[in-house]
Amino acid sequence: MDEENTNVKAGTTGTDKTNGTSDLPKEDVATHDKKRLKEVLVDIAMSTSVHGIANIVSATKTYTRLLWLILLLLAMVGYVFQLSQIHNTFSTAQKSTTMDIRFGVQDFPGVTFCNLNPIKKSALEETSVAMRHSLTASDTYLRESANPAEYELEPSFLVFLENFKKHGFNAEEWDMGIHLPTDPYYVRDVQIKSEMRKMNRSMIERTGHNIEDILLHCAFNGIICNSSLFTPISSNRYGNCYTLKTEELVTTVPGSPYGLSLILDLETYEYVSPSSSGNGMKLVIHEPGSYPFVEEHGVNVGPGRTSIGLNRIEIQRLTPPDGNCEYNNNYVDRYGMEYSKMACEQICQIGLTEDICGCLPTISSIDPSNIISNSRFCGEDENDFLCEVVVREAQMEGRVYCSCTNPCMENVYTKTISSHSWPRQEYLIHQIIPLICEDTERAQKVINITGYTCDDFVLRDDLPEEAVRPFEDNFVKLEVYFEDVNYEHIEEVDAYDVYQYLSDIGGATGLFVGASVLSLVEVVQIIVEVIKYAVNRLTKQKVVPISQEAGEVSLSPNKCKNTDIDIDRD
Structure with missing residues (x-):
């Protein structure tokens, strides 16, 4: 009687009530779970809205199933290629312009x-004497004095060249002669600017x-x-x-x-x-x-008498990330002027000249002393003029970088x-x-x-x-x-906005695989079933069934009473 109680109680404790697999061996339980997962996936495949999958599952002939599989793979290749083209078009941020006439107070x-x-x-x-000379010197004199051969690569000039390298430009490979001004009118303007800055x-x-x-x-x-x-x-x-x-x-x-x-x-x-x-x-x-x-x-x-009739054009540009314009509202506080591309380029030029030449340029329209203080104007050293001219030419040719864009408005x-x-x-x-x-x-x-x-x-x-x-x-x-x-x-x-982007993706998806937004639910369902199967498998590997322990206990008659007592206590 004690042995029967012991066996009954131990068996009850070890019963697995889930999925009806209490009496199945461990290997049979795994097979049962796989079979159940396969049935669920087949059901989803037969009812999915994605074209071709149901034909593969329901095909009775091998060649038919292979044919539909190839067609589905080809459709997926075309789908992926079309998606890449759509994304490339969207990522290039193509723009178009609209124009309309507005009225209002000007x-x-x-x-x-x-x-x-x-x-x-x-x-x-x-x-100064230099200013008087610049204003009154004849054009003939300036033409004769504007000779690039006078500038030679002296040791002090090599410092100038070395300073360019930290901005990613090797000035030693540049022909300096072609960048030096020879026009006497230009030379006079530069001389007047240099003296005016002083x-x-x-x-x-x-x-x-x-x-x-x-x-x-x-x-x-x-x-x-x-x-x-x-x-x-x-x-x-x-x-x-x-x-x-x-x-x-x-x-x-x-x-x-x-x-x-x-x-x-x-x-x-x-x-x-x-x-x-x-x-x-x-x-x-x-x-x-x-x-x-x-x-x-x-x-x-x-x-x-000069009459100037004006017409205003208001330009509004796209802001980042769709465009590359700049607001820079802090320009008024920092420099006392509204942001413009020209102002940005000249302020950048002032900074580059000060960094490379060690002086403030005299050929910029903006007063550099309002941008950078505690620095001398170029002109004290014989190579200053050449240095600031080369900096400006390098900037104009894009050899030194200045991140200046158009204003947004x-x-x-x-x-x-x-x-x-x-x-x-x-x-x-x-x-x-x-x-x-x-x-x-x-x-x-x-x-x-x-x-x-x-x-x-x-x-x-x-x-x-x-x-x-x-x-x-x-x-x-x-x-x-x-x-x-x-x-x-x-x-x-935006010539290609996010709504057009999503619309084209939907069109490509419908064209190649016949899917829709609701097809995503089916994908989620498949993922959930796979996760559930993996969790169940992992759980069953870690837990040892109690029925096996109970079976081992029932084989020992000497411990039946003790086992019965232990179970009753539990």
Whole structure:
């Protein structure tokens, strides 16, 4: 009786109630699990929405099953190839542009002008000997002195070459001679820039043309304005320049009467020859807040009346990762100017020159001392000029890298320029000169230049031609206005967006294998069944069935009572 209880209790304890495999040996249990997994997979294969799989499973002939297997493999190869093509198209981030016409109030652009003559003749003696030489040296002399053979590879120059290598460029293999300027006009400009950089702001203002002297008339939108509407800036080639403050200036009506109107006295009697070989001014129209690159983007405006009609184009580019534009809102805080590609390239050039040559460049439009402090200007060493020229040429050719891209939002102004002779002599005598004489200092200047008083010009009709000759080709009437209040908006858009990407993947999937989004559920189901089978197999290998232990105990009659007692206690 005790033995029976022992056997019953031990058998009950070792019974496996799962899957009905309690009485099966270990090998039979594994076979049963495999058979059950196979049945599940076959059921999924017969009901799947993926084409071809059901034909393979249900085929009764070997050649039929082989045929469908080959067809399925070929379809999968085509599917994978098509997916790779779709992904390559998507990853290239192709862009297209859209253009539409928009209407609204037009913010007036920045307008910067400079006199083509940087230093007044009356203030020439206040400048350095080198500056006077640069302004007055003849073209013939400069042509003869601009000889690349004068530059030789001296030991000190080798340091220059070595410094290039850390930027990935071997300058020793470069022919330096072809990069040295030989044009006398270019050489003069470089010399003027170099000497201008050595002058402080107060000296530039004192020796250059002042806006209080050259601005005779100012009006915007039909309202009189004065010199307070302009901010002075310095150009290392043209000296004093002046930028229109446009924070509150808007245009609601097109046409020249509703734009900016200026009458400027060029003070041609103060021009230094031969550096200033022609009369006029340098003018650049740019985005408000951006740096006016007068030398790079400016146009020459000669004496007379010049009208400039503007049309604005607003360009909006894609931001990363779809595009490669740059916002760089910190430019205003760091450099006091809005970001532009030109500003980025010149700031990069300043950094490269300082790193390679050990000095600040004198040929950049941006004042390098505002970017990097505690460094000297190039020119103290005889190879400085050659070094900064080679740095700029290497940058322009892409041999040294500057990561500069276009801004994400940019305004571009197209210009329609027309001009004619202005003023006629009668208008000059009876209108322009009296306008000059309204100011006491200017009236005295008329006497000093012509020898005649303002009353003589107003009252006398018998003035000789010599009295008017100093004022010939001396005045500019400038009109800047919008030709229309509408503007073009050009926007970059993704030519191949994520929705098209997913759509093409779905089309390829349906074409080659006939699958859909719901087919993913079937894949998940297969993965779950495989995982369950693997877990069950792993569990059964680690756990020893109790029925085997109970069988061994029942064979020992001497321990039946003890076993019965132990089981009852449990």
